Structure formats: structure tokens, C-alpha cells
Amino acid sequence: MTAPALPRPDFNEYPLWSPNYQSREGTPIDLWLWHTEEGDIGDPNAADDLARNDLDNASSQVSYHYTASQAPDGGVTVCDVVDTDMASWSVLSANDRSIDFCIAGSTVNWTRTQWLANSKVIDVGCYLSVLDCLKYSTLLFQGAPRVIAPDPNNTDLYHSDPPGISDHKYVTEYLGDGTHSDMGPNFPWDYVTERTAYWWTALTAKATPDPPATGGTVTTPPVTTPTTPPAPFVYPSDHDLAVQTWEQLFGPQAQGWSHLFGMTADGTRGKYLVEAIADLHAAAFPTATANVPAAILHAQRMLTPARAVQK
Numbered sequence: 210m211t212a213p214a215l216p217r218p219d220f221n222e223y224p225l226w227s228p229n230y231q232s233r234e235g236t237p238i239d240l241w242l243w244h245t246e247e248g249d250i251g252d253p254n255a256a257d258d259l260a261r262n263d264l265d266n267a268s269s270q271v272s273y274h275y276t277a278s279q280a281p282d283g284g285v286t287v288c289d290v291v292d293t294d295m296a297s298w299s300v301l302s303a304n305d306r307s308i309d310f311c312i313a314g315s316t317v318n319w320t321r322t323q324w325l326a327n328s329k330v331i332d333v334g335c336y337l338s339v340l341d342c343l344k345y346s347t348l349l350f351q352g353a354p355r356v357i358a359p360d361p362n363n364t365d366l367y368h369s370d371p372p373g374i375s376d377h378k379y380v381t382e383y384l385g386d387g388t389h390s391d392m393g394p395n396f397p398w399d400y401v402t403e404r405t406a407y408w409w410t411a412l413t414a415k416a417t418p419d420p421p422a423t424g425g426t427v428t429t430p431p432v433t434t435p436t437t438p439p440a441p442f443v444y445p446s447d448h449d450l451a452v453q454t455w456e457q458l459f460g461p462q463a464q465g466w467s468h469l470f471g472m473t474a475d476g477t478r479g480k481y482l483v484e485a486i487a488d489l490h491a492a493a494f495p496t497a498t499a500n501v502p503a504a505i506l507h508a509q510r511m512l513t514p515a516r517a518v519q520k
């Protein structure tokens with residue numbers, strides 16, 4: 210019996226280990242951080258090139274846990290550069306506490322449109338962040354991954370302590386170390402938040418082992434999420450339906466819709482719906498205005514809610 214395949218985005222992953230790493234010295238992992246490369250822009254093999262030609266070099270003194278990039282055909286490549294049990298050399302004093310993911314070939318200067326053209330590699334990053342959250346529970350906030358995005362009105366501001374998923378700029382601005390500003394002002398944090406929640410739901414829902422097919426004792430019954438059927442739509446009572454329809458035509462208490470359509474010529478009430486439509490018709494077809502007053506009179510005779518007014 211084979212376990213059902215876990216959901217997974219489509220990407221190619223292989224190791225290109227870097228010599229640039231250190232022991233975490235027992236520091237719990239409570240940050241998962243996004244990075245730009247600020248180089249290799251337009252390089253279809255940016256993840257491989259960054260890992261192979263820069264991070265691979267001990268003299269560069271730089272590394273990430275992952276480099277990733279999206280080729281022009283949409284294919285995503287991930288290179289494993291540093292084992293996540295070790296600290297990469299990415300964020301100064303936050304190295305020991307963080308997992309670091311670099312989108313190779315990217316820059317803080319990208320527009321939202323340019324970022325969303327690379328949505329597949331962002332989605333893969335979200336998926337890997339969730340896998341890491343499942344492996345290192347110290348990354349979780351109240352039992353689930355949390356994206357700590359910068360304040361949309363001031364991208365220098367972050368509002369939460371760790372643990373969480375954020376970016377290099379969080380270390381600069383919130384933890385107060387360094388000067389880097391990646392991911393920049395236009396990174397689509399809304400998309401990251403949505404996809405992170407998606408993968409968390411998908412992977413935690415599928416992570417429950419199936420019971421044995423035959424024999425043995427089922428010690429761990431599968432957790433099924435109770436599904437509450439949606440409540441059936443309930444219409445208002447006949448009386449309320451009639452009142453609501455009536456008021457659409459004649460306004461609340463048959464006083465017309467003065468705020469929407471203005472007052473009648475004699476100023477006694479707001480205009481009814483048909484009178485407002487007549488106004489629109491007169492404006493749209495000015496040559497036909499000669500017929501409008503008579504038409505309004507006719508409509509008023511048909512529709513005037515005399516009984517309601519007299520009641």
C-alpha cells in the first residue's frame with residue numbers, strides 16, 4: 210500500500226552545497242526570511258548560477274538555505290545551499306534564528322507586476338516555508354505559520370515580534386541590524402499570505418496517515434474536518450418582501466428617494482423610481498422630452514401609493 214502523494218507545486222530541486230554556514234548553537238528557528246539577489250536579472254538559470262558561482266565560493270562569505278528562480282517558460286528551480294539545521298550567512302545577527310530563501314535574479318526595484326510575473330517561484334517559496342514550519346515548530350505562531358508583512362502604508366514598519374515569515378528588511382528595521390531593504394516596497398505580501406495559508410491547509414489536511422488497509426489495530430483514526438453544510442437561504446416574510454419592493458419604487462414610507470433622485474417640482478416629496486428613470490431618459494434623449502411630462506403623469510397615476518399615504 211502506498212501513501213497518497215502529498216500536494217506539491219511543480220519545481221525542480223537539487224543540492225549545491227555552500228561552505229558558508231555555521232552551527233545554530235542551539236538557537237531555536239523563529240524566522241523564515243525572503244530575499245532578493247540584486248543581480249542576475251534576466252538570467253534564466255539564476256538560482257543555479259547564484260548557488261554555483263557565488264555562494265559556492267568561501268571567499269564570498271554569503272549564503273542562503275535556498276536559492277530559487279523562475280525560468281521564462283515558468284519552470285521553477287530550487288537549489289539547496291545550506292542544510293536548514295545549520296545557520297546560513299544571510300542576515301548578520303539573525304543568522305542563527307532564521308531560514309533564508311533567496312529569489313535569484315530579483316531586485317527590490319521590481320514592480321508588483323514584475324513580481325507577479327514570477328508568481329510560480331513565490332508560490333514554491335510559500336510551499337517550502339510551510340514545510341519548514343512543519344519541521345520546526347518554533348516557527349509557528351499560535352499553531353500556524355504567520356506572515357509578518359510590512360505595514361502597507363509604511364513599508365519601513367513591521368508590527369510583530371517573531372515567530373513568523375518575513376523578509377530581510379524585517380531584520381534591518383524591526384530587529385535593528387544591517388541596511389538591506391529586500392524584498393522592497395512592491396513584493397506581493399497579499400499573495401504570499403494567501404499561498405502560505407493554502408499550503409498549510411493542504412499539507413496539514415493530507416498529513417494524517419491512513420489506517421492500515423487490513424489487519425492490525427487502528428490506533429490513530431484519521432482526523433476528518435467536520436463540514437457544516439451551508440445554511441439554506443431564507444427569504445423575508447411575504448409582508449417584508451412587499452414592503453421592500455414597495456419602498457424601492459416609492460421610497461421609505463412612500464416619501465420618494467430625495468437623497469438619491471432629488472425632490473419633485475412642487476417640493477412635497479422625493480422622486481419615485483419611475484420619475485428618476487424619466488429624468489435619465491430625458492437627459493439621454495433630449496429630443497424626446499416633449500413626451501416626458503405626460504408619461505410621468507401617467508406613471509404617477511398608475512403608481513401613486515394613495516392607500517399607503519392615507520393610512
Ligand SMILES: [Zn+2]
Nearest residue numbers: 244377389391
Ligand atoms: Zn537579503
